[in-house]
Amino acid sequence: xxxxxxDARERLEQAAIALFVEQGFAATTVPQITARxxxxxxxxxxxxxxxxxxxxxxxxxxxxxxxxxxxxxxxADPMTxxxxxxxxxxxxxxxxRRHDLRQRRRIVRSDPALQERDLRKRAxxxxxxxxxFESRGLGPTQAALLAETxxxxxxxxxxxxxxxxxxxxxxxxxxxxxxxLRDTIA
Amino acid sequence: xxxxxxDARERLEQAAIALFVEQGFAATTVPQITARxxxxxxxxxxxxxxxxxxxxxxxxxxxxxxxxxxxxxxxADPMTxxxxxxxxxxxxxxxxRRHDLRQRRRIVRSDPALQERDLRKRAxxxxxxxxxFESRGLGPTQAALLAETxxxxxxxxxxxxxxxxxxxxxxxxxxxxxxxLRDTIA
DNA sequence: GACGTGATGGCACGCCATGTCATCACGTAG
DNA sequence: CTACGTGATGACATGGCGTGCCATCACGTC
Numbered sequence: 001x002x003x004x005x006x007d008a009r010e011r012l013e014q015a016a017i018a019l020f021v022e023q024g025f026a027a028t029t030v031p032q033i034t035a036r037x038x039x040x041x042x043x044x045x046x047x048x049x050x051x052x053x054x055x056x057x058x059x060x061x062x063x064x065x066x067x068x069x070x071x072x073x074x075x076a077d078p079m080t081x082x083x084x085x086x087x088x089x090x091x092x093x094x095x096x097r098r099h100d101l102r103q104r105r106r107i108v109r110s111d112p113a114l115q116e117r118d119l120r121k122r123a124x125x126x127x128x129x130x131x132x133f134e135s136r137g138l139g140p141t142q143a144a145l146l147a148e149t150x151x152x153x154x155x156x157x158x159x160x161x162x163x164x165x166x167x168x169x170x171x172x173x174x175x176x177x178x179x180x181l182r183d184t185i186a
Numbered sequence: 187x188x189x190x191x192x193d194a195r196e197r198l199e200q201a202a203i204a205l206f207v208e209q210g211f212a213a214t215t216v217p218q219i220t221a222r223x224x225x226x227x228x229x230x231x232x233x234x235x236x237x238x239x240x241x242x243x244x245x246x247x248x249x250x251x252x253x254x255x256x257x258x259x260x261x262a263d264p265m266t267x268x269x270x271x272x273x274x275x276x277x278x279x280x281x282x283r284r285h286d287l288r289q290r291r292r293i294v295r296s297d298p299a300l301q302e303r304d305l306r307k308r309a310x311x312x313x314x315x316x317x318x319f320e321s322r323g324l325g326p327t328q329a330a331l332l333a334e335t336x337x338x339x340x341x342x343x344x345x346x347x348x349x350x351x352x353x354x355x356x357x358x359x360x361x362x363x364x365x366x367l368r369d370t371i372a
Numbered sequence: 373g374a375c376g377t378g379a380t381g382g383c384a385c386g387c388c389a390t391g392t393c394a395t396c397a398c399g400t401a402g
Numbered sequence: 403c404t405a406c407g408t409g410a411t412g413a414c415a416t417g418g419c420g421t422g423c424c425a426t427c428a429c430g431t432c
Contacts, residue, residue: 003380003426004428008379029418029419030419031418039380039381040382042381042382042383042421043381045420045421046379049420050420051418051420078370079370079371112306115306119306120298120301122305123301141362141363141366144342145338145342145363148338148341149335149338149367149371152334152335152338155334156327156330156331160326176327177327177331180327180328180331181371182372184264184265184331185335185367185368194410215386216388216389217387225412228389228411228412228414229410231388231389232410232411235389236388237387237388
């Protein structure tokens with residue numbers, strides 16, 4: 001028998017989400033979360049830098065983006081790179097978690113502090129993509145524009161995908177959004 | 187003689203910026219700011235919702251955007267609306283404040299919490315534009331894309347404009363950025 | 373059996389942010 | 403001239419956030 005139950009991190013996350021749903025993010029205290037998880041306040045902050053981070057843990061997606069961009073052939077077309085990258089990321093990280101993402105969106109929308117953190121995570125992904133394009137030799141303006149455009153496509157499409165009740169993968173929404181973007185900007 | 191010196195808000199802002207430059211945002215406490223401004227901690231939070239807000243006070247720009255979009259002729263082209271709006275906003279609110287904006291950017295970049303607030307202000311402007319386009323009858327996707335694209339143009343161009351040392355107005359950078367965007371996406 | 377490691381508990385502490393009430397200059401009505 | 407309302411500030415208490423520091427204890431290793 002171990003001294004502590006395993007999966008402290010997961011227990012903290014589940015307890016936090018449950019309490020956020022029950023009584024809201026701001027009204028939930030860290031001691032409440034840790035009490036439900038059977039841990040102490042100090043331990044919470046060892047796993048998460050702050051109270052919001054329990055909803056945003058992990059930077060696997062920026063890492064995935066950086067890896068894909070570094071591994072792609074040097075002459076790949078930038079927009080193709082973005083669409084292929086979005087296809088892979090959404091298929092593996094978004095499509096299977098539609099219900100979770102809806103619940104998470106509902107919580108995030110309920111509190112400005114959570115929206116700020118969400119925007120920071122979005123910025124982190126944008127920066128990873130921008131940096132990847134610069135490493136591939138693109139100019140600073142083009143790299144920044146491509147990264148921002150990729151995030152715009154992802155977030156605008158994600159919102160519509162979460163609102164819809166079909167079974168289409170997120171990528172089909174992204175392709176439709178891109179075609180609207182092309183028509184609108186030209 | 188009045189009981190208190192006037193311009194409490196301005197004194198707080200100037201004291202805060204000076205201290206942020208001297209010792210960093212995180213290392214500066216609200217009592218330090220209010221002491222330098224000759225006020226109390228409680229008064230600081232009457233003027234600003236939190237410590238970060240002293241750097242981001244005012245939502246005149248989203249309001250200006252909303253007004254311009256409501257006043258424009260009903261048949262105006264969306265992209266023209268964006269470019270004209272950006273031209274007016276940058277000429278009146280950015281071009282005359284280049285030095286201040288550089289200092290502000292340096293402070294914001296030094297602290298993640300300030301970056302988050304900056305992103306929230308960006309999102310607020312995007313939302314104002316999106317809402318304006320929806321009121322003008324555009325579809326949700328198009329409205330969201332136009333708003334996000336406007337913000338991308340503004341922020342990407344702003345960064346390059348603040349890095350440069352010419353005397354060109356910000357809008358010339360925006361036009362150049364837009365042409366790069368059109369070439370890149372097509 | 374001794375020792376290092378790693379996760380947790382426990383405690384103290386400073387700062388952030390808010391609620392509440394008191395204070396006091398100013399303007400205005402009577 | 404006085405009384406009153408108004409609005410900004412001061413003063414105090416409070417609760418939650420986040421961190422530094424050290425102790426504890428199971429586990430694996432030597």
